[in-house]
Amino acid sequence: MSVITIPEGMPQYAEKPRLDVEAIRADFPILSRTVNGHPLVYLDSAATSQKPRQVIEAIADHYLHHNANVSRSVHTLGTEATEAFEGARATVAGFIGAPRAEEIVFTKNSTESINLVAHAFSGTAADPRFRLGPGDEIVITEMEHHSNLVPWQLLCERTGATLKWLGVTDQGRLDESNLDELITERTKLVSMVHYSNILGTINATSRVTKRAKEVGALVLLDCSQSIPHLPFDAVDYGVDFVAFTGHKMLGPTGIGALWGRYELLEAMPPFLGGGSMVETVTMPRTTFAPPPARFEAGTPPIAEAVGLAAAVRYLQEVGMEAIQWHEKELTAYALDALATVPGLHVFGPTVPVGRGGTISFSLAAPDGIPIHPHDVGQVLDSLGVQVRVGHHCARPTCVRFGVAAMTRASFYLYTTTDEVDALVRGLAQVRKVFA
The missing domain is CATH 3.40.640.10 (Type I PLP-dependent aspartate aminotransferase-like (Major domain))
Known part of the structure; x- marks a missing residue:
């Protein structure tokens, strides 16, 4: 697991504020549904967040x-x-x-x-x-x-x-x-x-x-x-x-x-x-x-x-400091987990300092040929995992990194490590499909 350091400018806490993620998830009815026969794993909060019952x-x-x-x-x-x-x-x-x-x-x-x-x-x-x-x-x-x-x-x-x-x-x-x-x-x-x-x-x-x-x-x-x-x-x-x-x-x-x-x-x-x-x-x-x-x-x-x-x-009521810490720890966990996926390359910072829980990546098949993000997204969707694919309305950034599109997973206060694990398992399945 990556060591989490507190970046300059971030509030210093004697004790990290904690979220009760399961209690939070209970406020979001949509998170209990299934997609294609699998539990919904929503990893597209950078595009739009889900809405709690209170809203x-x-x-x-x-x-x-x-x-x-x-x-x-x-x-x-x-x-x-x-x-x-x-x-x-x-x-x-x-x-x-x-x-x-x-x-x-x-x-x-x-x-x-x-x-x-x-x-x-x-x-x-x-x-x-x-x-x-x-x-x-x-x-x-x-x-x-x-x-x-x-x-x-x-x-x-x-x-x-x-x-x-x-x-x-x-x-x-x-x-x-x-x-x-x-x-x-x-x-x-x-x-x-x-x-x-x-x-x-x-x-x-x-x-x-x-x-x-x-x-x-x-x-x-x-x-x-x-x-x-x-x-x-x-x-x-x-x-x-x-x-x-x-x-x-x-x-x-x-x-x-x-x-x-x-x-x-x-x-x-x-x-x-x-x-x-x-x-x-x-x-x-x-x-x-x-x-x-x-x-x-x-x-x-x-x-x-x-x-x-x-x-x-x-x-x-939840507390923005608690949300920030939850996502920081979740991002560290996800970066480590994604590093175990063969053929995966993360675009952007690979350490959980000066970065948030939005992770874009490319994925190659076992033969080294890149898998198109649209194909990655479709296979993941068949497993209930919802990610974003494309240039994310930031095409010049894609051009800067020499790709036409990226796959993006993004987290929020209701995201869990189990969902990150589901993403990693799904990516392994993607590679099997294109083996």
Whole structure:
């Protein structure tokens, strides 16, 4: 078994916080079902997490007893819905350490959150921090999800700005060797992933953030994978924007959030126009509501916000430190177990330090010929083991490692070592099929 060391910046505990995994699993009805005659082994939480009964019941209760639109009603149901929706905003703000609830903008997912920020940049932006044109630069990394790559490509095409990126080492770590040359006075924004959805790498962001601030650039952190799994405080990271999504943190699909420093949100133009985001409307022109309403046009995801708040409360009750330790120990166990599988190669860090419970790998048949990840996934599915296959919306990362696709297993608070063992047995079966 690997020795687990506490990485720099991680809280130090006299005694490791522990999870009662079996009690947690009892809250997730789906985990008791079978797939193809086998017990379900769900190892795809990086794509979407399962939902506990408490979240499902909170959404159902809203629709059964409090359903109405928000913000404009004076009747009882409308007031209850508004209080629940704004209460959810406050709950989410508290969960990530936001100084003000008004700094939380509800979106439909991380992708929309990032696009909202990208929309604020233009060649004619009133605020110089968002003014972008030829000669200006945006810096990302080579391990980004497409949602933190494509919006910046499109923005650069619109404005004539240049997109640059930090590379990835052979070990799956961020290559910061040319950081000072890459982030310069021409850099207007640095947008980077905190926890890679494909390599499992947890990036230490302090050097990048420090350099960005030295040159006056704004910083966005994509925390889609980290906020569900790690204790997180937005202020401590010293960034300007944080994007995350509800469905990866036990909440429903259709809701995510953008955290931004309030004075920046105030300087940003609306993303979508319509009802609820206005202050005054006349036929010639419109003035806009202050944040966050300015960015929440139309009827918002009300029940989804209620469900997300229930998910946050569930995570808080379990304890994010306990979740972090559980996944760290589980990842160490999985890395050791996968190392026993002949023909298997892990992409990304192979030690449980500075990495999370998302493990992507390739698998070769006994004759050494690579087995396509789609075939790996299909055989595993026949055994009830659910993994992800493909480029995981991170194709440039696959290209960096010379493969078209990877197989990915990802863990969460409800994952057990028995499920890791089922994965290893399943991979042995895959190799037999292709022997």
